Amino acid sequence: MYVTGSLVAPMPATAAVTEHETAIAQPAAQLSWPGFGASAITALDYPGVSEFHGTNASLPIASMTKTITALVVLAKKPLKAGDDGPSIRFTAADVAVWNQVIADGGSWAPVVAGTSMTEKQALTAMLLPSANNYAISLANWAFGSVGAYLKAAKAWLSSHNLSGTHVVDASGLDPGSRSTTKDLIAIGKLVLADPVLPSIVATKEATLPGAGLQQNTNVLLGVDGIDGIKTGNTDQAGNCLLFSADVAVGSSTVRVLGVVVGAPTHDALWAAVKTLLVSMQNGFHEVDVATDGQVFGTYTTVWGAKSKLVATSTKMFLVWSDTPVSVSIQTRPVQTGNAGEVVGEVSFTLNGKTETAQLALQSKLPDPGFWWRLGHPGGLGA
Numbered sequence: 001m002y003v004t005g006s007l008v009a010p011m012p013a014t015a016a017v018t019e020h021e022t023a024i025a026q027p028a029a030q031l032s033w034p035g036f037g038a039s040a041i042t043a044l045d046y047p048g049v050s051e052f053h054g055t056n057a058s059l060p061i062a063s064m065t066k067t068i069t070a071l072v073v074l075a076k077k078p079l080k081a082g083d084d085g086p087s088i089r090f091t092a093a094d095v096a097v098w099n100q101v102i103a104d105g106g107s108w109a110p111v112v113a114g115t116s117m118t119e120k121q122a123l124t125a126m127l128l129p130s131a132n133n134y135a136i137s138l139a140n141w142a143f144g145s146v147g148a149y150l151k152a153a154k155a156w157l158s159s160h161n162l163s164g165t166h167v168v169d170a171s172g173l174d175p176g177s178r179s180t181t182k183d184l185i186a187i188g189k190l191v192l193a194d195p196v197l198p199s200i201v202a203t204k205e206a207t208l209p210g211a212g213l214q215q216n217t218n219v220l221l222g223v224d225g226i227d228g229i230k231t232g233n234t235d236q237a238g239n240c241l242l243f244s245a246d247v248a249v250g251s252s253t254v255r256v257l258g259v260v261v262g263a264p265t266h267d268a269l270w271a272a273v274k275t276l277l278v279s280m281q282n283g284f285h286e287v288d289v290a291t292d293g294q295v296f297g298t299y300t301t302v303w304g305a306k307s308k309l310v311a312t313s314t315k316m317f318l319v320w321s322d323t324p325v326s327v328s329i330q331t332r333p334v335q336t337g338n339a340g341e342v343v344g345e346v347s348f349t350l351n352g353k354t355e356t357a358q359l360a361l362q363s364k365l366p367d368p369g370f371w372w373r374l375g376h377p378g379g380l381g382a
Contacts, residue, residue, distance in 0.1 A: 013333035014365075016309050016344065018297035022327055024348075029283025029321035034272035037238060037262020040181035041280050044192070044255040047351050049320045050185065058164050058178040059261055062232030063107065063130040063217075064242050065172030067191050068165070070123055072153045073142045074194060077119060081195040085119030088141050090210065097140075098133040106132035106173045107217075115210035120196055124206050127197075129214040130231060132171035139170040146170055162186060175236035184259045188242050191229055192257065198244075201228035218243075220270055224277050225256075238262040239269040245277055250286035252318045283321050289348040290315040290357045296329060296346055299337075299361070303368035303376070307337070307361045315348060315355040325350045329359070337365045 031051055033039055038054030079085045092113045101108045109131035117125065122141075126134035139149035146169070153167050164180035165187070171177075179187070191197045204222070205215045217231040218241065225245040232240035240261045247254045258276060263269035290296075290311040297309035309331065317325055331344030344359040368376075 012302055013335050014299050014301045015333045016297040016299050016331040018309070018329045018331070020296050020327055020329060020346070023324040024287065024289055024327060025322050025324045026285045026287060026319055027322060030279065031283065032275045032279040034260055034263065034268075034276065036264060036268070036272075037240075037260065038181050039258070039260045039272075039276065040185050041256065041258035041276060042185055043280070043284075043320065044189070044257055046254070046318075046320055048323075052181055054181070054261075056164075056180055056182065058166065058180050060175040060234060060237035061172060061177060061179045061184065061261065062234040062237035062240055063132075063172045064179070064184065064230050064232040064240055064259075065167055065169070065177040066126055066130065066135050067187055067197075067230050067242065068153060068157070068167055069135050069139060069149075069170045070127060070197060071187070071190055071194065072149065072156045073119075073123070073138050074197070075156055076142045076152065079120060079196045083196070084121070087116045087118055088122050088137075089116045090114070090137065093140075094133070094137045097136045101131075101133040101136070101171075104132075104173065106171060108133045109208075109211045109214055111137070112210035117209050117211075120200070121206075121208050123196070124200050124203065125208050125211050125214060127200055127230065128203060128206060128216045129211075130217050131211075131214075132173055135170040135172075160186065160190070172232060172237075173234065175234065181259055181261065184242055184261075185257060188229055188244065188257045188259065191242075192244055198228060201230060201244075219266075220273060224274055226273075226277070232261075233266070238264060239266050241269055241273055243273055243277075247277065247281045247284075249281060249284040249318060252284075252286060254281070254284055254318070256280055285319045286316060287319050287325065288314055288316050289325055289327070289355070290346060293362075295362075296359055297331065299334060299343075299365060301335075301365060301368070303372045305365050305368070307339075307363045307365050309344065309359050310362045311346065311357045312340075312342070312360050313357045315357050317348065317350050317353075317355070319350065323350065331359060334361075334365060336367050337361045339364050
């Protein structure tokens with residue numbers, strides 16, 4: 001009777017002993033900030049990845065003001081993706097604006113009375129060569145006067161909670177047009193979300209009616225993935241750039257938006273932007289939180305059989321800086337099992353996103369057999 005009972009009694013279940021940390025963390029990012037002015041950088045698709053350096057005060061922003069002009073004009077006269085918009089006919093009044101801009105020492109592009117541009121072309125004439133006269137002409141066209149434009153711009157800024165931004169002209173030549181790096185990042189996001197502006201600011205050059213060939217003042221276009229957005233330069237603001245870029249990190253691409261204000265020279269600005277962008281790129285890590293066959297624990301039965309607990313797939317996260325990836329392992333007790341049998345799972349969570357890999361037996365956990373059962377009646381049980 002004892003022998004029969006030993007042979008049919010259930011084997012005791014064995015729990016896995018897991019071998020993994022509860023969180024995975026990488027080295028902290030070391031951003032290379034410019035030694036002048038104020039700067040900020042963010043990764044658009046990664047919550048919480050926004051870094052700021054320098055003062056948070058409102059500073060003169062020079063021709064970066066024209067991004068606001070473009071957004072406010074488009075709020076009044078919206079364009080859909082692929083649309084060129086209505087025709088704008090330029091008159092002697094626009095030529096007078098051009099002549100006044102030249103007299104004031106501002107940046108400009110030619111305009112010919114009697115010629116016409118589409119709205120998209122006029123925006124291009126304003127943004128590529130940073131033409132102050134086209135900023136003023138667009139404000140007059142859309143709102144009737146610069147004064148009416150400024151009233152609309154104030155309301156627009158308030159509606160977007162841009163309390164650190166104030167505009168007193170359409171072009172940014174006046175140092176009273178000011179913003180913070182925090183607001184400039186928000187303005188950059190609005191530019192990139194617009195149906196037509198991203199394609200304009202990414203254009204290196206364009207031939208326009210009455211204005212001829214116009215080149216983008218952003219000489220970094222195409223360098224290190226940079227595809228926008230707007231330069232600025234006055235004595236009070238220094239040299240500035242609101243920029244966007246697609247940055248490669250391993251097999252992934254990170255959409256980056258940043259701003260540098262107050263560089264002493266153009267060369268210092270270009271170098272600072274490139275250095276900051278590379279340091280942002282280096283702050284991201286493609287992390288294989290699990291690889292196919294990676295060991296996460298071990299099963300050891302009371303009769304001495306062993307099997308590793310291994311992942312059945314590879315899971316990867318793109319991680320910013322030292323942001324931790326939390327790890328949670330769940331397994332079930334087993335008595336016997338075959339190689340490849342799924343006995344649990346491991347879950348990884350980063351910024352609310354969870355990836356799960358199944359855990360399986362690496363090798364077979366066999367039944368103890370007749371002689372072990374016979375010799376270990378105390379080791380049997382449900």
